[in-house]
Amino acid sequence: MTDRHTQWQTAERLALTLTEGGMQRMAARTLAVFLFTDQETVTAGEIVERLDASAGAVSSAIKSLLSVGLIERLPAPGSRREHFRLRDDAWATLFTGQNTIIDAMLQVASEGVSVTGDDDPAHQRLAQMHAFYEFLRGEIPALLHRWQERNG
Incomplete structure (x- = not known):
């Protein structure tokens, strides 16, 4: 089993590959968070912390990933923050798009x-x-x- 640092290096390489393929850099890095997280859902604030990025940049990236159907917004009873996760059918949805x-x-x-x-x-x-x-x-x-x- 690999450590979290090694996983995150791999996630950053994936984001770089996605960026080279035409995805916006912050959207690619945000998508990498969704792919490599061990949590069921992620909040924008958690992504901001993970990427050491601005809230505005992460918000734009989330909107972009939502618009192409890669992630979805989930209800989070008892939480004042919006929660997101990678869709189960993300890749087929993206390809259809x-x-x-x-x-x-x-x-x-x-x-x-x-x-x-x-x-x-x-x-x-x-x-x-x-x-x-x-x-x-x-x-x-x-x-x-x-x-x-x-x-x-």
Whole structure:
């Protein structure tokens, strides 16, 4: 078993990877707290302490994670603080949310195809891009269904 310091170093590396993948830095670090906590729920104040960050930055990160469906707010009877936890279906929810990105890529590729001629190399590249994202969008429902069957 590893000690908490080693776990937190791993959490920070995970946050760095998420940041390199496009997630905002504080949202990535906050997500790492949810992944590595040994508590059932976490408050914003606990995240502020863990990350030695400002309350405003953590609040924004929590809003971001809530908006994409990675975390959820829970009632905490007897507590004046809001409690949050990582959703059980966080990764499937996040992946489903990526459909907006796929749809945006499809739209821009379609626009590009329509403004380029058939003999233009850009037309061919954009048509291939469109075909790829169309294929990906069509595969997502079956992929998520198989995931739910496997983990349901």
